[in-house]
Amino acid sequence: EAGVVQSPRYKIIEKKQPVAFWCNPISGHNTLYWYRQNLGQGPELLIRYENEEAVDDSQLPKDRFSAERLKGVDSTLKIQPAELGDSAVYLCASSLDPSRGPSYNEQFFGPGTRLTVL
Amino acid sequence: DAKTTQPPSMDCAEGRAANLPCNHSTISGNEYVYWYRQIHSQGPQYIIHGLKNNETNEMASLIITEDRKSSTLILPHATLRDTAVYYCIVRVAQGAQKLVFGQGTRLTINP
Numbered sequence: 742e743a744g745v746v747q748s749p750r751y752k753i754i755e756k757k758q759p760v761a762f763w764c765n766p767i768s769g770h771n772t773l774y775w776y777r778q779n780l781g782q783g784p785e786l787l788i789r790y791e792n793e794e795a796v797d798d799s800q801l802p803k804d805r806f807s808a809e810r811l812k813g814v815d816s817t818l819k820i821q822p823a824e825l826g827d828s829a830v831y832l833c834a835s836s837l838d839p840s841r842g843p844s845y846n847e848q849f850f851g852p853g854t855r856l857t858v859l
Numbered sequence: 860d861a862k863t864t865q866p867p868s869m870d871c872a873e874g875r876a877a878n879l880p881c882n883h884s885t886i887s888g889n890e891y892v893y894w895y896r897q898i899h900s901q902g903p904q905y906i907i908h909g910l911k912n913n914e915t916n917e918m919a920s921l922i923i924t925e926d927r928k929s930s931t932l933i934l935p936h937a938t939l940r941d942t943a944v945y946y947c948i949v950r951v952a953q954g955a956q957k958l959v960f961g962q963g964t965r966l967t968i969n970p
Binding site: 745774776782783784785786789797832834846847848849850851852853 | 900901902903904905946956957958960961962963
């Protein structure tokens with residue numbers, strides 16, 4: 742079974758430029774998460790989707806960040822314009838159907854996209 | 860904020876058991892203890908979870924104290940590939956709750 746796929750794995754941009762990250766969750770997983778991980782810290786949730794609906798975006802900096810999950814499958818996270826402080830690893834995760842209990846709630850993470858803003 | 864406290868780093872010899880402690884004194888009755896680990900340049904990986912009974916799977920064992928205020932993750936025969944940051948997380952098991960990661964424990968397995 743294929744895991745969570747993310748691309749690109751690495752991205753280097755200059756500040757004020759736009760950038761986008763793509764995530765393909767595990768097939769059949771209805772819940773998708775975007776996390777940001779700063780150097781030396783644990784990941785922090787940015788946004789969570791249940792199917793195509795964003796149900797928790799309280800930690801997403803909406804002035805410059807946007808996300809979408811078309812058709813409830815793939816998702817894209819965008820930053821425009823990027824700032825120096827956005828340098829981090831952006832992780833995507835998915836879970837099968839958390840409403841059904843602990844056996845369906847495990848989150849599977851992709852390898853992440855390491856963003857460097859110069 | 861994370862609801863758990865873990866030592867920032869630990870060392871263990873290859874082949875020995877690695878015992879990683881976690882304090883979660885404010886855990887609620889409906890919250891489970893989850894463990895994830897993150898190997899360098901990879902995303903976090905689920906290891907095990909439990910409510911109040913000890914649990915074991917192919918990766919590890921989880922020992923939860925009777926009062927549920929602390930737990931220990933045990934890797935019975937650590938290998939070099941177990942070198943990673945280990946995160947202890949408490950959360951309700953049902954519903955799409957976000958994972959609240961703390962600083963974790965950086966475990967180094969030495970040859």
